[in-house]
Amino acid sequence: MHTHTLWAARVAAGTVLPDKRLPARLACILETFAERPSDAIPQAAGSWGQAKGIYRFLANPRVQPAALQQGLSSDTARQCLDQTTVLVVQDTTSLHLTGCHVLPELGPIGSGNLAQGVLLHSTLALTEQGAVLGVLGLQTWALSITHNFCELRERLKG
Numbered sequence: 001m002h003t004h005t006l007w008a009a010r011v012a013a014g015t016v017l018p019d020k021r022l023p024a025r026l027a028c029i030l031e032t033f034a035e036r037p038s039d040a041i042p043q044a045a046g047s048w049g050q051a052k053g054i055y056r057f058l059a060n061p062r063v064q065p066a067a068l069q070q071g072l073s074s075d076t077a078r079q080c081l082d083q084t085t086v087l088v089v090q091d092t093t094s095l096h097l098t099g100c101h102v103l104p105e106l107g108p109i110g111s112g113n114l115a116q117g118v119l120l121h122s123t124l125a126l127t128e129q130g131a132v133l134g135v136l137g138l139q140t141w142a143l144s145i146t147h148n149f150c151e152l153r154e155r156l157k158g
Contacts (some may be wrong), residue, residue: 001123005031007029007034007136008027008034009027010075011026011071011075012026012071013027013031013139014074015070015072016071017062017067018091022060022062025067026054026057026071029057032044032046032050037139042137052147053107069135071083071135072134073135073136073137075134076125076133076135077125079134080133083133084128085127086127087126087127087128088126089124089126090121090122090123091121091122092119092121093120093122094110094117094120095116095119095120095140096109096117097118098115098116098117100116100145109143117142119141119143120139121138121139122135122138123135124136131155
């Protein structure tokens with residue numbers, strides 16, 4: 001069995017979902033994207049039926065982003081227990097989504113406030129050698145036009 005298959009099964013098993021069928025679906029989705037991490041959903045899925053299944057899973061109102069993040073973070077934390085030293089690296093980046101009109105919560109990004117998107121703050125756990133153990137945390141938000149740098153810095157501290 002491949003390492004990414006074991007990882008996907010471990011994360012899915014540790015994710016609290018409201019239906020016992022959903023962890024199996026999550027494991028398939030995670031494995032799909034572990035095999036093809038840079039592909040969009042239709043390309044990674046390989047068929048329209050598989051892509052539709054992924055879209056349905058992500059659109060399911062009973063599948064909460066917080067539960068998915070908790071499963072991933074918990075698995076990463078378990079991986080950290082095996083390490084003598086863990087490096088925790090943080091970064092905030094902007095996701096340019098100007099053409100995406102289905103997300104009402106977009107805010108200004110970049111200089112001049114011309115582009116629309118969200119900010120993504122990620123926290124990764126690494127070994128001393130730089131191998132990625134996993135994601136410890138993800139936070140997304142949109143800025144308002146009046147949001148300033150000091151407010152952003154305070155938000156990241158909280």
